[in-house]
Amino acid sequence: MLNNILEIVPEMPIAKWTNSATDWITDKFSFLFDPIKEHFGNFMEMTSETLNTIPPVIIILIVAIIAFFISGKKFGLAAFSIVGLWLIYNQGLWEQLISTFTLVLLASLLSVIVGVPLGILMSKSKIASAIITPILDFMQTMPAFVYLIPAVAFFGIGMVPGVFASLIFATPPTVRFTNLGIRQVSNELVEASEAFGSTGAQKLFKVELPMAKTTIMAGINQTVMLALSMVVIASMIGAPGLGRDVLSALQRAEAGAGFVAGLAIVILAIVIDRITQNMNKQKD
């Protein structure tokens, strides 16, 4: 009897709806997706190739120098970068490292380009905030694998859908932290800026964004880390890089190869994380 209440509405074909929505979007927006796939794909390959033409020694040195200066002229991070990156080279994973780095870099860059303005919009408008917040929740909690399916539908396989999936997975922290950072600017400072007759843009660029910078940078750091964590997952749809080695090691049950590739990801993560964190501290 009670069960009947639950049966009033027959099973809704949500999966079917989603399929048709995906198909519809794929079909209708192919004019948009195809050029993106082509040009952006080419661009990414070019970036990868260019980085690959630079001798690894030079890249390792450049990273070490950046690490040295950005950590306040301390040797720790620089030394770690040299040893870590050399180890990756030593294990024959250099090319994969460059691919992974390219993917993370571009995905993070896009996340920031999309995320910061969205965060600003949220901080300024209650309505925008009410709409965007649940979407962000959705983006972050939906298992990342699920994004891969429409990503493949839209962009085929390769780096581009990998970036697309990373973008969805990694953007929320930048949006949230930008919003938070601006909202945290003390009311008195905002009032001061208004009382002197600032326009909205002046208030934003001269007071709010500079004041929120530390918080926004923390969000960007999170975004970069999330993008990196998508690397393995994105390799399932053909994104090249270290993730592909992890995946193939998994498929062949090779613990050793899996560990080596995993270690390379960890090293890359630590180097990127420490460098971006120090960028934040330095400008305080």
Add this chain to the structure above:
Amino acid sequence: MPVIEAKNLSKIFGKNPKQTTKLLDKGVSKDDILKETGNTVGVNRASFSVEQGEIFVIMGLSGSGKSTLVRLINRLIEPTEGTILIDGDDLLTLDKKSLREVRRQKLSMVFQKFALFPHRTILENAEYGLEIQKVDKEERRKKAQEALELVGLGDYMHQKPNQLSGGMQQRVGLARALANDPEVLLMDEAFSALDPLIRKDMQDELLDLQTKMQKTILFITHDLDEALRIGDRIALMKDGSIVQIGTPEEILVNPENDYVEKFVEDVDRSKVLTAQHIMKRPETINIEKHGPRVALERMREEGLSSIFVVDKKRNLKGYITADDASEARKKEIKDLQDIMKNDIPRVNKETPMHEIFDLIYDSPIPVAVVENEKLVGIIVRGAVLAALSSEGEVNLDA
């Protein structure tokens, strides 16, 4: 024409504020309105006007609506009802752009917690108001520098705000407001966050600056002593309404209702009242007409032990004690000059009462109040004590 004129300004926080203003007009109290509608009355039909060059203090306890009121004046908070005239122009009819212009040209604000931009240097803070007006760099630097020098911070231009003490930070706040060369300074509890000694210095400095600049200043404070010290006129607020507007003396001596009276009860009246409030008409004798005999007679009549001597133009010449006068009469000395003493403690009408204490404590005779050498009044010990008690009568017409 007043520089600032506020008429029936109200601010209601909450939903349907317009309807709540009708309740205000009916005289429903703030508490009842909160119970009935859930709305908070920030400011309740406040009217006042501030003249050019005047320091007008709005004073009230926290929650009395004074900080809201000052924000209504530059529309950081939109009034629910009422009129604001700045130089006779209605501020509430202005669109965003014109409002910005008024804020840039006429109204500068100084904040309780300084509200300096921590990512900018002192100089960059001071030039902020000019920077957003797109004044060219060289000129705005020059003006900002002048403003900083005016408040004594010329040497700190390239420091960041957190490297400065509280008092210095507020000087920067003041310089930032002055760099715009506004007509009006809105000072919201500007000195409240400073410790008492620094606060007093800043008050003195503001008064000094004011004699040079003659700005129109709207000063918000919860500190009655501060209000009495710097205010030309004071408006007392309670529950969003202005309870009384008047000069410091009027508020102190003639409180309009119990609330004000209670408020001013604990005030150190000696800091506000001056010689003219407690002096009384002097008994004198004329050096050109009278001798010791008349002097003695006068003193006996009035029950005095000494009497002041003046000339025809009421210039103060000296005093004679009863002892000396009777001595003189026995010895048949005719000329007052010979027995007159001259060690009279003198003050002028504006001398504050607390400075009179020491004089009158040491002196066997009353303190003379003189103006251009002319004797205008005397102060006796009893009058000082009476004035200190809140029931004591003082002359307001002075």
